[in-house]
Amino acid sequence: MVTTHSTANKTAKATRSKKAAPDAAQTASQTLLQLLIATPVQLMPYSRLSRTDLNVRRIPHTDKEVEELADSIEAVGILQNLIGVELPDGSVGVVGGEGRRRATGILVKKGITDADTPFVPVKVIPLELAVVASMTENGQRKNMHPAEQIVGFRTLEQEGKTVSQISALLGYAPRHVQRCLKLANLAPSLLDTLARDEISLEQCEALTLADTHERQEQVWKEAVEQWRDPAVQTLRKMVTNDKMAVSHPMFEFVGEEAYIAAGGTLTADLFSDRDSTFADAAQVKSLLSGKLTVLAARIQQEQGWGWSEFRMSELGDNVTDREQYRFAMPDAVLTEEEKQRVSELEEKMEATDSHDDEYALQQEIDDIVCEATYREATPEFRAAHGVWVSWDGGNFKVQAGIHKVTDEERQEEEKALQERRDNVMTYTTPDIPADAYPATLVKAMSAERTLAVQVELAGRPDVSVALLTWTLCLGLFDRRHGQRSEPLKASVSSNQYHLASLAPSGEEGKALMALRTQKATFQATLPEHWHLGFTWLLSWSAEEVNTLLGFCAAHGIDGIQERLYNRTDKSALDGLEAALDFDLRKWWQPDAESYFGKLKIAQIGKAYEQAGLTDKAGEVVKLKRRDAAKAAEQDLNAVGWLPDWMVRPAPAAQAEESTETVADTTDHAA
Structure with a gap:
């Protein structure tokens, strides 16, 4: 994070001298001080003084502050001279003391003094020192807002000064100057937002990773709409979603030299402790594609394969890949010596406790099997098959011995599959009358029918309670056989097994034993084939139905309390x-x-x-x-x-x- 203090950084004392050597800040201050001492004070009329953008102060004094300053000037006069520069129009632009100039204007407006009477003390300095003097003078009187300091650095850069020169003039470390200049390249609208304290300096730092003003403004607008006050990490993630860190394996494989040669640019995050640098992700992937395409062609030529292809993902066993490709690499045939070596390595793997050693031993086994496999791939086999190159996330991957399925082979496979289907006895379900009508019509009419049943059921509480009770019973009591469709989409499932596994009383708990006894009692009262329909409940009394419904509903109670972020959930059982x-x-x-x-x-x-x-x-x-x-x-x-x-x-x-x-x-x- 860039610091916003306006005092110069002190350098450490030299070990060989009794006095510390003056640092860049002291040198700059002394140079400016000597100039100001040598410059005579001129009394100027208020009418000749003007505001100038060379004054880095962007957050003006409040009206109250200026009025208080005017009262002070009226009482004792201007005790500290202003600093100004000659402007092309003949006026003197105030780069230090704008508040005093405004306060003087109040006195002129009140008629206490005349606008053309020379009474304002001003020291006029060279134009090239205007910004430096303004930053120094304002920094000493009142800490500058970050937005003001940033604009000041940008002005010095626009005047042609280098980072080293700005650093020497103001006494800041070059790193601090670089960070301020990076912030100075933010969209003007964002700098205005910073000046109004509607965005933090840290949020601005994250937005500097966006390459254009439009992108910076777009990210900020989207982030504010979604989170109102977005976190810095959220902004950083949004800004870099189209970028790739140079530490990414993909960028390292492509190489910085190749990336730069292809016109790629790097974006440095000057505000990260790790000094992260990012590249354009789309361009890196494009370069990776080209590099792996060349690699695939080289492997094809060197190993004698009939063809080669590249894509980002490896060849898999999914439906799309199976329609076009087959893995055809022959099985490995190990020599007696290789078999003996593999056995020795496997014994070492069993004995080792180190994952690193186990990985190294397994890699050696894989290398032996791979060499034996390639040995079986004759020149004739290779000429008829191809090699597939892909990216596995950290490096390239080679899959060899791939067979391309021809149209004739695909037709033969489909023909064989159809013959197998014809030889299988199939059973057909009875015709459903609704199948004779358009599916959209059936769906629409079933919706109409459902609404009619709902309104009818709403007027029959005896039927609706019976239906609800029966539906809940389906999930709790044992069904003997058979099943029918359930019109009411409601369910409750017992969580007693889970609760018993957590509760200290376990399977022997008093409450659990009582619930199981109740279930056995209710199970004995259910009629045969009870699960095939609910109308049998209509013959039960309301008290009997409600008792059974209450038993079912009780199984849906969940009062488990979890603890997240060191805070326990409030119990739902109160x-x-x-x-x-x-x-x-x-x-x-x-x-x-x-x-x-x-x-x-x-x-x-x-x-x-x-x-x-x-x-x-x-x-x-x-x-x-x-x-x-x-x-x-x-x-x-x-x-x-x-x-x-x-x-x-x-x-x-x-x-x-x-x-x-x-x-x-x-x-x-x-």
């Missing part, structure tokens, strides 16, 4: 437990092994305090954790204590009446 007037003690109580043994000693002591056993809390925290857990199981269960985070919050009215307070109601031991 409201339901309140409606049920639920008491967890009926089904579970904490024990030493599954709960207290998982806590820290301090948390066990805190549980005693919450249970009102403050006296015992001091004793239990002195025990070993295992003994403390056993004591807690006995003492806290005796008073019916439960972890506060496993109990639903008390209603607001009840909470106001309660006189007991708890310092921390969140136990993160969960």
Whole structure:
């Protein structure tokens, strides 16, 4: 990130001299100081002074600041002279002291002084030092806004000064000057946005990676529309989505020399600690394509293949590739010596514990098999087959012995496939009357029919409840055989196996055992072939149907709490437990092994305090954790204590009446 301070950087003291050598900042300041000392002060009328763009100040003094300055000038006069330069129109442009010039204008407007009376002290310096003087003077009086400093550096560059010269004039390191000049090439609209503090300096730094003003403005507009205040990394990713780091294997394979020779340009990220540099991704891929095409032709010629092809992706076993190509490389035939060597390498692989050694041994085995495979590819075979070159992400890949499928071969394969189909006995389904009509018409009419059934069902709660109950039963109870279409798209599936695997009570838990008993009871009441239709439920009483529906609905409850980013989800069960007037003690109580043994000693002591056993809390925290857990199981269960985070919050009215307070109601031991 470019720094925006306007004071010069100090150089380290030399080790061989008692005094530090003056740095570039001191030299520049001394040169300017000597010039200003030698330049006489001239009293000029306000009418001769003018504003100039050579003044780097882009964020003007506020009206209030100027009015206060005018009051000061009226009282004691202008104590510090202005700095100006002669302009072609004969006026003197103020490069240092624009606020004082504006304040003087207020006095003229009020009639306190005359516009043509010479009373403003001004030192006139050479035009070529205007920007330097402005940056120095403004920096000393009031820290410049980053946008002002950037514009100042750009002005000096436009005057023909090099990075080294600017660095020497103002006392900044060359790296700082380069960064400011990079920012100075931002779109003018973005610099204006920076001056209004509507974009941060870091966001501007990311946008410098875009090659054109149009691209910079486009990325910023899209980012603001989507994220309002986009993160720097988000901007950087958007700006470089059409670029490729020079450290990318693809660029390294192409080579910087070849890239530059082809007219490619590199974009340096001066604001990265790694000093990243990017290339145009499309151009790199184009050069890669050309290089691998040449490589494929060279391999074809050197190894005697009949043809060669290149594409970015390797030849695969997908449908498209199988229609045109076949892998035809002959199998490897190893010599006795090669077989012995492969056996030795495999034994070493079994014995090694190092992944690197294992990889090296496997590579040697692959090389032996590859050499044996190529040995079987005779000159006649190679002349009839080809080689395929592709890019695997880090390097080029060669697939040899590829056969191109001819039209005649494809026709023969289709003919053989058809003959196999003809020899297979097929079964046809009965004709469906709707098949005789256009599919679009059938779909439209089925939609019309569905709407009519929906409105009719909405007026029959007995049927709709029966249908819902039956549909949910389909996912919970065992079906014997047969299946029919389900008109209601609703379902509930039991998560009891998952819950039992997580819950400390496991398969023997009191709640789980009760649910299984209820399921067996309901299963026995279902009629034969119950799953083929729901109309049997219409003969049940409303109470019986609701009981079965409630049992099914209960299986869809999920109260698992997860922890993300060090924050535990709020339980989804609080409201339901309140409606049920639920008491967890009926089904579970904490024990030493599954709960207290998982806590820290301090948390066990805190549980005693919450249970009102403050006296015992001091004793239990002195025990070993295992003994403390056993004591807690006995003492806290005796008073019916439960972890506060496993109990639903008390209603607001009840909470106001309660006189007991708890310092921390969140136990993160969960």
